[in-house]
Amino acid sequence: MATARALDLPTKLKKAISRDTIIKWAPLLVLLILMAFFTVIEPRFFSVRNFARILIAASPALMVAVGVTFVIIMGSIDLSMEGTVSVCAVSFAFCFMALGGTLASWAWIALPFTLIIGAVVGGINGLIHVKLKIPSFMASLALGFVGTGLAMVMTGGDRIRIEDELYRSLLTERIFNFPIMVYVAALFLLVAWFVQSYTTLGRNFYAIGGGEDLALASGLNVNRIRIMGFMLAGIFFAVGALLAVGRIGIAETATGNNFMFLSITAVVVGGTALWGGIGGAWNTLIGVLIVFVIGNGMVVIGLPSYAQDGVLGLLVIIAVILSTNRKSISFVK
Numbered sequence: 001m002a003t004a005r006a007l008d009l010p011t012k013l014k015k016a017i018s019r020d021t022i023i024k025w026a027p028l029l030v031l032l033i034l035m036a037f038f039t040v041i042e043p044r045f046f047s048v049r050n051f052a053r054i055l056i057a058a059s060p061a062l063m064v065a066v067g068v069t070f071v072i073i074m075g076s077i078d079l080s081m082e083g084t085v086s087v088c089a090v091s092f093a094f095c096f097m098a099l100g101g102t103l104a105s106w107a108w109i110a111l112p113f114t115l116i117i118g119a120v121v122g123g124i125n126g127l128i129h130v131k132l133k134i135p136s137f138m139a140s141l142a143l144g145f146v147g148t149g150l151a152m153v154m155t156g157g158d159r160i161r162i163e164d165e166l167y168r169s170l171l172t173e174r175i176f177n178f179p180i181m182v183y184v185a186a187l188f189l190l191v192a193w194f195v196q197s198y199t200t201l202g203r204n205f206y207a208i209g210g211g212e213d214l215a216l217a218s219g220l221n222v223n224r225i226r227i228m229g230f231m232l233a234g235i236f237f238a239v240g241a242l243l244a245v246g247r248i249g250i251a252e253t254a255t256g257n258n259f260m261f262l263s264i265t266a267v268v269v270g271g272t273a274l275w276g277g278i279g280g281a282w283n284t285l286i287g288v289l290i291v292f293v294i295g296n297g298m299v300v301i302g303l304p305s306y307a308q309d310g311v312l313g314l315l316v317i318i319a320v321i322l323s324t325n326r327k328s329i330s331f332v333k
Contacts, residue, residue, distance in 0.1 A: 027271045027286045030315075031293065038297035045300050048177050055178060057173065058292040059185035060244040062285065065263040065270075066192045067236030069284045070229050072267055073196070075276025076129065076136035078233050081240075081263055083147020084121045088241035090151045090311050091117045093160035094253035096167075103166040115238045120148065122234020124225035133276030140230075144260070151253040159252045162245055170246035192281040193233070205229055209276025233257050254329040265312055266291045269319045290315070 039046040064081050071078040095110035121143070129139040162168070170181040195204035204225045207215045215222055240259070243252045270287020272279025291312060298308045 011168055024271070025321075027147060027269060027283065027290065030189050031267075031286055031290050034290065034297065038293070038300065042297075042300045045297055048128055050296065050300070052174075052178050052182070052297045054289075054292050055182045055185075056247065057296070059181050059293070060240045060247060061259060061266065062185050062288045063188060063240035063243060064234050064259045065266040065284045066112030066189060067233035067240070067280050068263050068296075069192075069267055069272055069281060070196070070205060070236075071136070071233050072230050072272055073205045073209045073279060074211065074226060075278055076226065076229070077274070078122075078125065078142040078230060079126045079137055079260055079264075080121070080125050080144035080257035081237050081259045083144035083149075083151070084118060084237040084270045085241045085259055086151035086253050087121060087154075087242065088114050088118050088238040089245050089251040089255040090154050090160065090253070092245060093162060094154070094241060096162060096164075097160065100132050100199045101162075102164040106285045107164070109243065114242055115235050118234040118236075118238025118241070119231045120234070121199060122231040122237070123227060125234065128297075129230070130226050149257065155251075157253065159250050162249050162251065167246060168249055170243065173272060179263055181246055184239075185243060188236065189285060192236070196280050201225070201228060201232075206277055209273075209278075211277075231257075262288075262291060265271050265316055269312075269315050271273065271319070 003087035035046070044050065059300075064085065068078050068081060092110050092114040095113050096107045099105060099107040099109055101107055111204070125140050125143050128134055128143065129136045132139070135332070170184065171179050173180050175183065196205065204215070204220055207218070207220060208222055208225060212222060241255060244255050267284055268274065269278070269290050270279065270283035270285070272283045272287075293317075294311055295308050
C-alpha cells in the first residue's frame with residue numbers, strides 16, 4: 001500500500017507542474033522575480049514612492065490593455081487604440097473647455113460624453129469588421145490611423161491644456177500615498193472582471209473565443225456580440241484617455257502614442273491567449289505590471305530605453321512560445 005502511494009507521488013507532482021499550470025502562474029512568477037532582481041540591484045526600487053510612480057504610469061495603459069483583452073478573448077484583435085485614445089482625449093478637452101473648464105461647472109458632462117465617443121468608435125470598428133468581413137487587425141489598424149488623423153484635424157496640431165484643479169486632482173491628490181487615478185483604474189479593473197466573470201456578455205466572449213462554430217450552433221448572435229466587444233473595448237480606451245489627460249494635463253494628437261505596443265505586449269505577457277478563450281482582466285493586470293516594472297527598474301539601474309524594448313520583445317516571444325500550441329493552425333481571426 002505504501003509502495004503504491006509512493007508511486008503515485010511522481011504522478012501527482014507531474015500533474016501539479018503540468019504545462020497548463022506553468023502557463024497559468026508563469027506571469028506572476030516573472031513579476032515577482034523581476035521585482036526581487038531590481039530590488040537587489042537597487043534597494044530604492046522597493047519603496048512606496050517608486051511603486052506609486054509605476055502605478056501612475058501604468059494606469060492609463062492598464063485601461064487600454066483591459067479594453068483590448070475583451071476583443072482578444074473573442075479571438076479577434078483591436079489595434080485602433082492609439083487613434084481612439086487620441087480622439088477621445090481631444091473630444092474630452094474640447095467638450096470640457098466649452099462647458100466651463102472645471103468639474104465644478106457643467107464640464108463634468110465631458111466625462112460620460114468621452115465614454116460615449118469611445119463606444120461609438122468601438123462600434124464603428126466592430127461594424128466594419130463584422131459587416132464588411134474585413135479581418136479585425138486590418139479594420140482596427142485602419143480605423144486607428146483615421147482616429148489619429150481626425151484628432152490632428154480637430155486640434156490643428158495644437159495642445160489643449162486642462163488646468164482645472166479638480167480634474168488634475170486625479171494626479172495631485174493622494175490616498176495612502178497613491179494618487180486618485182490609481183484607484184479609478186482599480187475600480188474599472190473590477191468592473192472588467194465582473195463583466196467577464198458574472199455577465200452573460202462576458203461568458204459569450206469566452207464562448208466565441210473557444211470556438212466560433214460551436215457558439216453559432218448554440219444559438220449565439222456572434223456578430224452582435226463581437227460588435228459589443230469592440231464597443232466595450234472603446235469605452236475602456238476612453239477611460240485610458242481620461243486618465244492620460246489627467247496625468248499630464250494636456251490633450252493632443254500624440255496622447256495615444258505608444259499604447260498599441262504597451263497594451264498588446266501586456267496582454268500577451270500576462271497570459272491571455274491570442275487565439276481567444278483564455279485569459280482575462282487579472283492576466284492583463286499582471287502583464288501591465290511586468291511591462292512597467294521592467295521600464296521603471298531599468299531606468300532606476302541606469303539602462304537605456306532600447307534595452308527595455310529589447311527585453312520586452314524577448315518576453316513577448318517567450319510568452320507566445322510557452323502559451324501557443326504549435327500543433328494548432330488557428331490564430332487570430
